[in-house]
Amino acid sequence: MTLTFHALPTPSLLLDRARMRANIRRMARHIQALGPTLRPHVKTHKSRDVLADVKALSGNQGITVSTLQEARYFFEGGERDILYAVGMTPGKVGDAAALIHQGCRLKVITDNPAMAGLLDEAAGRHRVSLPVLIELDVDGHRSGADPESDMLVRLAQRIHQGSALTLEGVMTHAGGSYDLRSTDAIHAHAEQERALTVKAAARLKDAGLPCPVVSVGSTPTAVMARDMTGVTEVRPGVYTFFDLFQVGLGVAALEDIAVSVLTTVIGHQPDKGWVIVxxxxxxxxxxxxxxxxxxxxxxxxxCHENGTPQDDVIMGSANQEHGILMARDGTPRLDITRFPVGSRWRILPNHACATAGQYSGYHVLENKTITTRWPRTRGW
Amino acid sequence: MTLTFHALPTPSLLLDRARMRANIRRMARHIQALGPTLRPHVKTHKSRDVLADVKALSGNQGITVSTLQEARYFFEGGERDILYAVGMTPGKVGDAAALIHQGCRLKVITDNPAMAGLLDEAAGRHRVSLPVLIELDVDGHRSGADPESDMLVRLAQRIHQGSALTLEGVMTHAGGSYDLRSTDAIHAHAEQERALTVKAAARLKDAGLPCPVVSVGSTPTAVMARDMTGVTEVRPGVYTFFDLFQVGLGVAALEDIAVSVLTTVIGHQPDKGWVIVxxxxxxxxxxxxxxxxxxxxxxxxxCHENGTPQDDVIMGSANQEHGILMARDGTPRLDITRFPVGSRWRILPNHACATAGQYSGYHVLENKTITTRWPRTRGW
Structure with a gap:
C-alpha cells in the first residue's frame, strides 16, 4: 500500500531514494577506480528493492549477508552469489546445504580449525561441498585468525584437506575503524586492513594453498581507502544509507543520510523544554x-518534516514508544512553540542498520512524495 | 513449526512457560489482595498466546497496548477492552475509529488541552465517540499533566465538553521507578504514584467532572505497592517475563526471568579471554x-544451555550478529575451554521488552522440551 506523505502513520521509516542512489554511485565509482569488485553487505537495508538500485548503479555481482534468512530472501529474489559473513556453525549447515542444492553459490567463513572440523563433518553429512573463507583479525576488534600466526596456515590446510570443504580465500572486517577519531586514522586503518589481508593471502599461496578471494570490509575503511592492491573485493554495507555515526566518523555528510523516522508531537513539558513525540x-x-x-x-x-536539520535539537531520551526532543545541551531553554502538538518531524538515526531493523519496510520518498513502499526481511 | 530443543536454530528466543506462569500468578494474587483490577500491558510480549495464559491465571478483563498495531492484533484475537497508553495523535484517530466501529472498547490518552481539541475535531470527522483518559505526571519522568495544576481541570473540562470525546478518568505510569536504587525507594514511589493519581481524580470529582477510572502503572511500583486505596486498575507489563534490569531494581529474582536467547559459540580470541557467539x-x-x-x-x-547462570560471564560487547562473552571484570582470565566452538548457551536479557521486540515469536520451553512456537506482533 502506498500512502501520500500526509497520510503516513507515525512512527514511519522514510527512505530518500535520491540520497541513497548518490551514496551507491559514489561508492561504486570509488571502488571501481581502486580496482576490486564490490560485494555490498545487505545487512543494513535487507531489501530486494534497495539491492536492485545497488546492482543497477554499481554492477556488482555478489552480495554479503549477516544471516541465513537474508541469504534465503535474496536468493529467492534472484541473487546467486552470496557470502555469509558471520562465523558458520554446524547447526546452520543444513540450511546452507539447502540453498547450495538449489543453486546458490553460498560461501561461509570460520576462523579456527576446531570449527572447520565440525563444518567438514556436518557438510559431509548433508552431502554438500561447502566453500569456506578464512576470517582474519586485522585490528583486534572481534573475530578472526591472526594473519601472521602459524594457526592461519594450519586452518587453511584443515579446510583445504576437508573432504566436504573448499578453501575460497581470506576475508576481514576492519570493525576497529568504528572507534577511530580522525579521518587520517581511518586512512591508516584502511591500509592496515589491506596490508594484513594481502599478507595472509600471500602466506597461504606460499604454503601452496589456493586463495582466489582476498576480501576486505567496513564502510569507513572502504570510503577512506587509497590503495586496494592485492584485494579482490570490498564489502561495505551502511554506505547505502549512512547515519549520524558515520557522519561523526567523518566519512559522510549529514546530507548523505538517506533514512529518517517520521514522528508526531504528542505533548510538552514546558518547564523542562521537553517535546514528547x-x-x-x-x-x-x-x-x-x-x-x-x-x-x-x-x-x-x-529535522523539519521537509528534512531540514534542526542542529540545536536532539532526541535526548527515549522509552519504548516515547521520545523526548530537547535542546542539545539539555537545558530547558528550547522554545517548544516551534513544536506544536500534532506537528510532524523527522529524526536522523545514529545507526541505520539498527533503526531500519525495527521496521518491516521503507516508505520511499522521491521528489517530496511517497512513491512506494519497499518491504525488508528480518529474523534469522 | 515446532522444533526440538536440539534442532533450534541460533539465535532463538526461548520462553520458559512455567516461570512466566509463576510471574503471572504472583502479580495477580498481589493486586487482587490490594483491591484494584489488573489491566496488564501487553507491550512486553505482544503475543495472543501469552495473553491467554495471563487471562487464564489472572482473570483480567482488559489490556493496555503501546501501539495501535497491538490494539488491532489483540482485538482480532478476541480482546474487546483496550487502553492505548501512548499520547494520541489526530493522525491515528481514523485507525482508532475503525476499531471502535467494529466493537472495540478502545480508550486513548492525552495530557494537554491543545491535543484534546485536535482529537475532538478528528473524532467528529470520523463520526466516533472517543473515550479519553488524562495522563498524569507523578514523578517528572516523561509525559503527563501535573496532578496539582489548574491545567488538569481545564483539560478535563475540555475533554468533557468535547462533542466527540468522553472523559473516562486519569492514568499514570510511574516510570521514575526505573531510576531508583533501593526497594524502600520503590515502596515510597508506589505510594507517591497512588496518592497523586487519587488526588487528581478527587480534584476532577470536586469540579463536578466524571472520573470512573483511576489507573496506575509500572511493574516496579506494582510489585512494591502496599496500598492501592482509591485506585481502580493497575497496568504492569514486564512482570510476565522480568529481566536483568528488574532484578537489578530488586523487584524480581534471577530465577524469575522467563525469556532468554539461545546462541552458539563460533570462535575464540584466547589471548583476550573472548568467546565469540x-x-x-x-x-x-x-x-x-x-x-x-x-x-x-x-x-x-x-547461562548454560540448561538455564544455569554463569555468574562470572556476561556478553560484554555486541555487534549486529556477533556477541563477545567475557569475564564480568573484562580481564582475559576467562577459561575459554568451558565454551567449546559449537557449544550452545543461553543469554538472559537486560530488557525483555527490547529483546523480545527483535523476534517474530517465542520457542516455548516446558519441562526442558520445546512444546510450541508462539508468534508475536510488531510494528505500528
Whole structure:
C-alpha cells in the first residue's frame, strides 16, 4: 500500500531514494577506480528493492549477508552469489546445504580449525561441498585468525584437506575503524586492513594453498581507502544509507543520510523544554553509538518534516514508544512553540542498520512524495 | 513449526512457560489482595498466546497496548477492552475509529488541552465517540499533566465538553521507578504514584467532572505497592517475563526471568579471554539499561544451555550478529575451554521488552522440551 506523505502513520521509516542512489554511485565509482569488485553487505537495508538500485548503479555481482534468512530472501529474489559473513556453525549447515542444492553459490567463513572440523563433518553429512573463507583479525576488534600466526596456515590446510570443504580465500572486517577519531586514522586503518589481508593471502599461496578471494570490509575503511592492491573485493554495507555515526566518523555528510523516522508531537513539558513525540526506542532502536563520539546525538537529530536539520535539537531520551526532543545541551531553554502538538518531524538515526531493523519496510520518498513502499526481511 | 530443543536454530528466543506462569500468578494474587483490577500491558510480549495464559491465571478483563498495531492484533484475537497508553495523535484517530466501529472498547490518552481539541475535531470527522483518559505526571519522568495544576481541570473540562470525546478518568505510569536504587525507594514511589493519581481524580470529582477510572502503572511500583486505596486498575507489563534490569531494581529474582536467547559459540580470541557467539545486538537488542545499575550485565548474563547462570560471564560487547562473552571484570582470565566452538548457551536479557521486540515469536520451553512456537506482533 502506498500512502501520500500526509497520510503516513507515525512512527514511519522514510527512505530518500535520491540520497541513497548518490551514496551507491559514489561508492561504486570509488571502488571501481581502486580496482576490486564490490560485494555490498545487505545487512543494513535487507531489501530486494534497495539491492536492485545497488546492482543497477554499481554492477556488482555478489552480495554479503549477516544471516541465513537474508541469504534465503535474496536468493529467492534472484541473487546467486552470496557470502555469509558471520562465523558458520554446524547447526546452520543444513540450511546452507539447502540453498547450495538449489543453486546458490553460498560461501561461509570460520576462523579456527576446531570449527572447520565440525563444518567438514556436518557438510559431509548433508552431502554438500561447502566453500569456506578464512576470517582474519586485522585490528583486534572481534573475530578472526591472526594473519601472521602459524594457526592461519594450519586452518587453511584443515579446510583445504576437508573432504566436504573448499578453501575460497581470506576475508576481514576492519570493525576497529568504528572507534577511530580522525579521518587520517581511518586512512591508516584502511591500509592496515589491506596490508594484513594481502599478507595472509600471500602466506597461504606460499604454503601452496589456493586463495582466489582476498576480501576486505567496513564502510569507513572502504570510503577512506587509497590503495586496494592485492584485494579482490570490498564489502561495505551502511554506505547505502549512512547515519549520524558515520557522519561523526567523518566519512559522510549529514546530507548523505538517506533514512529518517517520521514522528508526531504528542505533548510538552514546558518547564523542562521537553517535546514528547510518538517515536521511542522501538522506532529508533536503542543504539547510542554517537555517545562515544565528539558530538553525542542522543537517540537522533531532529529535522523539519521537509528534512531540514534542526542542529540545536536532539532526541535526548527515549522509552519504548516515547521520545523526548530537547535542546542539545539539555537545558530547558528550547522554545517548544516551534513544536506544536500534532506537528510532524523527522529524526536522523545514529545507526541505520539498527533503526531500519525495527521496521518491516521503507516508505520511499522521491521528489517530496511517497512513491512506494519497499518491504525488508528480518529474523534469522 | 515446532522444533526440538536440539534442532533450534541460533539465535532463538526461548520462553520458559512455567516461570512466566509463576510471574503471572504472583502479580495477580498481589493486586487482587490490594483491591484494584489488573489491566496488564501487553507491550512486553505482544503475543495472543501469552495473553491467554495471563487471562487464564489472572482473570483480567482488559489490556493496555503501546501501539495501535497491538490494539488491532489483540482485538482480532478476541480482546474487546483496550487502553492505548501512548499520547494520541489526530493522525491515528481514523485507525482508532475503525476499531471502535467494529466493537472495540478502545480508550486513548492525552495530557494537554491543545491535543484534546485536535482529537475532538478528528473524532467528529470520523463520526466516533472517543473515550479519553488524562495522563498524569507523578514523578517528572516523561509525559503527563501535573496532578496539582489548574491545567488538569481545564483539560478535563475540555475533554468533557468535547462533542466527540468522553472523559473516562486519569492514568499514570510511574516510570521514575526505573531510576531508583533501593526497594524502600520503590515502596515510597508506589505510594507517591497512588496518592497523586487519587488526588487528581478527587480534584476532577470536586469540579463536578466524571472520573470512573483511576489507573496506575509500572511493574516496579506494582510489585512494591502496599496500598492501592482509591485506585481502580493497575497496568504492569514486564512482570510476565522480568529481566536483568528488574532484578537489578530488586523487584524480581534471577530465577524469575522467563525469556532468554539461545546462541552458539563460533570462535575464540584466547589471548583476550573472548568467546565469540552468533547472537549480537540484533538478537539481544541494543538495550544497556543495567549499565546504570550497581551490577552492569553488559548485553546479558550467560547461562548454560540448561538455564544455569554463569555468574562470572556476561556478553560484554555486541555487534549486529556477533556477541563477545567475557569475564564480568573484562580481564582475559576467562577459561575459554568451558565454551567449546559449537557449544550452545543461553543469554538472559537486560530488557525483555527490547529483546523480545527483535523476534517474530517465542520457542516455548516446558519441562526442558520445546512444546510450541508462539508468534508475536510488531510494528505500528
Amino acid at each position: 510518538d517515536a521511542g526506542w522501538m522506532a529508533m532502536s536503542r543504539d547510542r553509538g554517537t555517545a562515544g563520539q565528539a558530538v553525542d546525538q542522543g537517540y537522533g537529530l531532529v | 552468533d547472537a549480537g545486538w540484533m538478537a539481544m537488542s541494543r538495550d544497556r539499561g543495567t549499565a546504570g545499575q550497581a551490577v552492569d550485565q553488559g548485553y546479558g548474563l550467560v
